[in-house]
Structures are given as C-alpha cells and as structure tokens.
Amino acid sequence: MTTADDFKKAIDLINKSTSWIVTSHTRPDGDAVGCMKSMCQIASQLGKSAKPILLSPPAQWYEFIFDEPVPVLGNEVKLEELKNGSFGSFDLVVIVDTNSYVQLTEFDKWLKDSNIPVLVIDHHISGDGLGTVELVDSTAAATGEIVFDLLKAADWEITPQIAEALYIAISTDTGWFRFDNTDARVMRNASSLIELGAKPSRIYHKMYQNYSPARLKLLARMLDNLELHSDGRIALQIIMRSDFDATGATGTDTEEFVNECQRVASVEAAALFVELSDGGFRCSLRSNGSVDVRQIAQKFGGGGHKVAAGVNLKGPLENAKNNILTEFKKALSNK
Ligand SMILES: [Mn+2]
The missing domain is CATH 3.90.1640.10 (inorganic pyrophosphatase (n-terminal core))
Known part of the structure; x- marks a missing residue:
C-alpha cells in the first residue's frame, strides 16, 4: 500500500x-x-x-x-x-x-x-x-x-x-x-x-468498436481452432504466423483475444499462444480466480497477476502447449 x-x-x-x-x-x-x-x-x-x-x-x-x-x-x-x-x-x-x-x-x-x-x-x-x-x-x-x-x-x-x-x-x-x-x-x-x-x-x-476487418477475421480463425480440455475447464487458443498471413492482421491485433473463450461457462483457465517470428510463442494466461496463473508464468520466466499473466515459451507448438496444459491440470487437481 x-x-x-x-x-x-x-x-x-x-x-x-x-x-x-x-x-x-x-x-x-x-x-x-x-x-x-x-x-x-x-x-x-x-x-x-x-x-x-x-x-x-x-x-x-x-x-x-x-x-x-x-x-x-x-x-x-x-x-x-x-x-x-x-x-x-x-x-x-x-x-x-x-x-x-x-x-x-x-x-x-x-x-x-x-x-x-x-x-x-x-x-x-x-x-x-x-x-x-x-x-x-x-x-x-x-x-x-x-x-x-x-x-x-x-x-x-x-x-x-x-x-x-x-x-x-x-x-x-x-x-x-x-x-x-x-x-x-x-x-x-x-x-x-x-x-x-x-x-x-x-x-x-x-x-x-474499431476492429479492422483483418482483426475480426483473425478472431474468427482463433475461435475456429479453440481447444477445450478437462471437461471444458481449460481452453487453449492458438494463433500461428499463417493466420496473420491469411488475414493481414498484425501482432497487436491479438490484444484481449485471450479473454474470448471465457464466454464458455465451464472455462476456468485459459491460454492464448501466439507464434512469434522466431518460432517461439508469446503465451497469455487467464483464470477466473481458481488458478494462480502468475505462479505458472513465473515457472517459465514470465510474470503478471493471479488472474492475468504472460510468458514467452519455446516452440514447437506441441511443446509450448504441453508445458501450460500440464500446469493447468496440476493447478486444477490441487483445488
Ligand atoms: Mn496495469
């Protein structure tokens, strides 16, 4: 204080x-x-x-x-x-x-x-x-x-x-x-x-209320690839370089996209993986309060708050996804 x-x-x-x-x-x-x-x-x-x-x-x-x-x-x-x-x-x-x-x-x-x-x-x-x-x-x-x-x-x-x-x-x-x-x-x-x-x-x-058409199309692609795990308690969202290429959207267009999947009632923990030009991933983490995502981000060198955090992860995608999915599952089973 x-x-x-x-x-x-x-x-x-x-x-x-x-x-x-x-x-x-x-x-x-x-x-x-x-x-x-x-x-x-x-x-x-x-x-x-x-x-x-x-x-x-x-x-x-x-x-x-x-x-x-x-x-x-x-x-x-x-x-x-x-x-x-x-x-x-x-x-x-x-x-x-x-x-x-x-x-x-x-x-x-x-x-x-x-x-x-x-x-x-x-x-x-x-x-x-x-x-x-x-x-x-x-x-x-x-x-x-x-x-x-x-x-x-x-x-x-x-x-x-x-x-x-x-x-x-x-x-x-x-x-x-x-x-x-x-x-x-x-x-x-x-x-x-x-x-x-x-x-x-x-x-x-x-x-x-000022999306470019490219940004809305990028959102549509991300939602189309939504993955739900653990009975829908975990949501993973993914945006690859090819999604940017196909829509003409840029990196800053993904801001706040991580929150989209929290419209689904069952979702307690969410991640958005955005592929970077070096093949790594910028990963944003969100929680409804039941998972401390700052702890998870810190484990991989990131930081943030209990309900909103971020971290950069090495590729390939499967590797980045598994790191986060494992931590989410652990945190939910400890609840
Ligand atoms: Mn702030």
Missing part, C-alpha cells in the same frame, strides 16, 4: 524536477498509455516538459489517446540517441505500470547507466525496485488509480483530458469493469472521473 509519506516523497521529487522522460512496459496496454498520457499532462500543467517514449508499438486503438504519435525506442528513437542526449536531457524518469527491468527491453540499458532519479508508479506485486521513489500499490486494480490518488494528494488540477486518460487506464485493466479486480474503489474512481469529464461512450467506441 502507498502511504501519505510515499505521496509526499513523490510530490517533492516532482517539484524539484523540470524535464521528464515518461515510459511504461513493452507491449503497452490501456493502463500503460493512459498513465503515460496523464503524467505528461500533469508535467505540462506544472510548467515542466515531458517526453513520452514507448518501448514497442502501441495497438492502433490506443493511438487516439496521444495528440501526436509517441516515438518508439528502436524505431523512431535509437538507444544511441538516448545515450548521447540527442533525444533530450532529463532530470526525472517516470515509469508507470511496471517496476521490472525485463519489461523495459532496451530502455534498461540506458536506465542502468543514467544517474537520473526515477519515479515508479505501479500496481504489480513483483518488481526490481527501479525507483528512487516508488508509489506501488498492489491492491489497485490499475496504475491509473494510483496516479489518481497522487493527483488528489498533491491537489493538482484534474482536467477532462487527464480524467479521460485515467478512465482509459482503469477501464482497460478491469476488462471494462468485468474482471475480478473490479471493486468498489474502481467504481468510485470511475464515477469521479466521469464527473471530471471522462466520456465512457466515446472511450468505449474508440477502443472496442
């Missing part, structure tokens, strides 16, 4: 700074980009400069959140430009929605060598302690809730733009208020953010 003292330290650190670089984890989700956007807004409101940088390309349906495209490290910005200062000089690093080196890809190479203070705002249980000051609250459903707490603690103005960004953060990390982490605090925060100017119908439309 975060204390009043933690917020005071964060506010002091912010007040002392003038120029921020703001980032989040690789494969940014709505919580990551929503918090990045709100921190950039706070900086400009306080008369400071803030440069956002992403560590991998965002899904297309998050692009509306930023006024202009955010540069991606390794694409528009090279590591060298961070190191030699041509991307900018900074006196504060703001990292939201992660506290782990592995989730920062190349950025960690710069971070480890820089002596700039770091403010971490995160809601994950595990972390590497990257921050000079850390606002870590694992009881928060989204990092957006902690940013909201910070704004209130500091008595900084919450503009409609900030309210919208924080609503995006909280609504996406709770699966639009459906997941197990949707509690009274989430609903209170959502309600306050609406009063502050967030427009749920606009946000929902921008984020959830």
